[in-house]
Amino acid sequence: MRSSRHFDFIIAGAGAAGLSLVWKILAWEELQGRSILLVDRLLKPVRDKTWCFWDDRHVPFDDLIHHTWKTLEVRFRDVNFSQELEAYRYHCVRSDDYSGKILDLARRSTRVTMLEADIEGFAFESGSAVMHTSDGPFTAGQIFQSALRPPGFNKLKLDLSLLQHFAGWHIRTSDPVFDPGTATFMDFNVPQKDGVTFVYVLPFSQRDALVEYTLFSPEVISDDAYRKGLEEYIERRFGLPADAYAIEYTEKGVIPMEDRRYPARYCRNVWNMGTMGGLTKPSTGYTFTRIQQHTTAIAAALARGKNPPANIMSPYRFRVYDMLLLFNLHRDPETAVTIFHELFRKNRFDRILQFLEENTRFDQDLRIMASVPWRPFFRAIYHMKHRILTGA
Template sequence: MESRSFDIIIAGAGASGLSLLWYLLHSEDRALRNKQILLADRQLSVIRDKTWCFWDGRFLPFEDLIHHSWKSLEVRAFGNTFTGTLSDYSYHCVKSDDYTARIFQLAREAGNVTLLEADILGFADAGGKAEMETSKGTFTAEMIFQSALKPPGLSTMKLDISLKQHFAGWHITSEKPVFDPEISTLMDFDVPQQSGVSFVYVLPFSRHDALVEYTIFSEELISDEGYAHGIESYIRERLELDSSQYKTIYTEKGTIPMEDRSYPARYCDNVWNIGTMGGLTKPSTGYTFTRIHRRNAEIAAALEAGKQPPDAAASPYRFRVYDMMLLYNLHHHPEISVTIFHELFRKNSFDNILGFLEEKTKFPQELKIFSSLPWKPFFKSIYALKHRIATGA
């Protein structure tokens, strides 16, 4: 079994770990750029297993890795279609294999990065340093940033609602030109709502190919056959393609936590939680990509200044309350939730909605948005969650 010391260990080679590595390698501080770094994960192969979507690209390391962008979005619900052209934002997607390959290449060229393919078993404080136990040995560093394991203090955090955003997607190519590559379907709720709040989103890359993703907000996952049935039905009924008219060239599947609890900032002394394990997933939407890049830029800036990284700042109180209210309705009143989404996109611009979801709006804008929605479900959620709202959410 191996035993080595490094300056910094990054445990987990998903978007959060890789983006942190990028910021460290591109630091303006020469000493930080030259620190010995270990990047560890159970597998370090370049595979396409995710498509990351976002609409605020200011913190994206590589703009050229954006696979496709859209200025127009549409949402469908109850037989109605709402379309909007973005002015403040563009909606982007990045393929995980493009992103991973680029940063792995930089890591191999850097000369100060060691890649370790091993199971990550745990972390511990080691007398002023941090220790990582793996299936291939124990490694120490001045600090560890981890996105691989659930923090041990997670179970003690306040929790009222815990849902999953689970999904499966097929990248298909069709013989017929059925897609408009200028318009992305953000949410199509005109699908069966049997297992929880369900929708399909479509990312069209050309007239002939697109990613079709079936998504559900619920406590329980469904079977692989259930996802396949949802996607096949949508392709057949909405896109009017039978199985002989398209080919599936790639599939993906995932689960994202949607919870109203805070995540501990640290696993233990000198071990920081990052990414989803650091609580950076937006509870009510599941969006994480932009938030982790913003956080990792903050970590790198602190290290450049010779300081320990500050704990990640929680969302402002009012946004935590908004998230809890929406989660409550998604959990307890899924049928009302679709109505809420219908009214949200019917009465508000897409730019304002995306700004609200990115927590960039001011209270008067938020009041205007909430005034456009059915008020009874939110008052009921406030009453049901008053014990949390009154104590800081």
């Protein structure tokens, strides 16, 4: 029996993961006719994130791509490395464009019910998955959630925990100072006193760019420190004092970079997705592409009448690489910058992106590893051996 509080699927959380899954379920032919409840505190498009990712294929939502770069550069004190990408392109999507399109599709679909409410918890009761909200309980065959930490989160094994935290300004200048064909992936020409620190520059035209001051460190810094970092960088690199540009938009974020192994399920028939599913790559913070892959795998499984994938972790060897790099980012920021220097000096950028996407073969991994200083990695293996020997 179907009541107005029971659905085939509940999608709890309408951020990158929840929206991507709604879109895919609506598009999948075998899933036509299934009812969906989409829940979030706020179901309106908000510009609060700029999602960047790389791809070597046709991107399914290419009409939503705000800008694409063919050339990436990485800058160090003594040298800059710049390369035109061969197979890959670096893209960015604005969260308001992405959520605007998918929320509109959902609103126009007779299969989707939308609810603005606080999600309070999940359970499996009397044969159904249950979501408790400020609006009461709702049940479904399966729930996909990206809103709450899985139970027992604080007890999951954790040796390395860093934050990737940043503040970004979208600035507009009156003079043409940016090259919209080249994104600065990492510029390490900034003080390294609070952890590995770099600036990320995404120019959208000659006169406007998103500039993000980013750190990998255990603690966030004050708003004033981000502001100072951004002002000094923009003045030094582009010759622009604070009164020479307008700040059109600001973005702030904290992304966990840690070796915790997240469970695939919250409880029976309730599946974790997105950041709450541990999809953030521990050594880089990139999550968006992994969310796309995971939500596609969920929709494909549902279309075949199967359960979603029970294992969403990266393959073992990539978990070990992430752990070793994370160890160095955590323990020795100065050495970590040297590792990045050698990595970008000695490898084609396409191969680095392929490696970070976990699409390389083992022999290619070995060549990448041989290009960076090996001593810090041996030290990391020694310190992390208890994790490496127990499945990472």
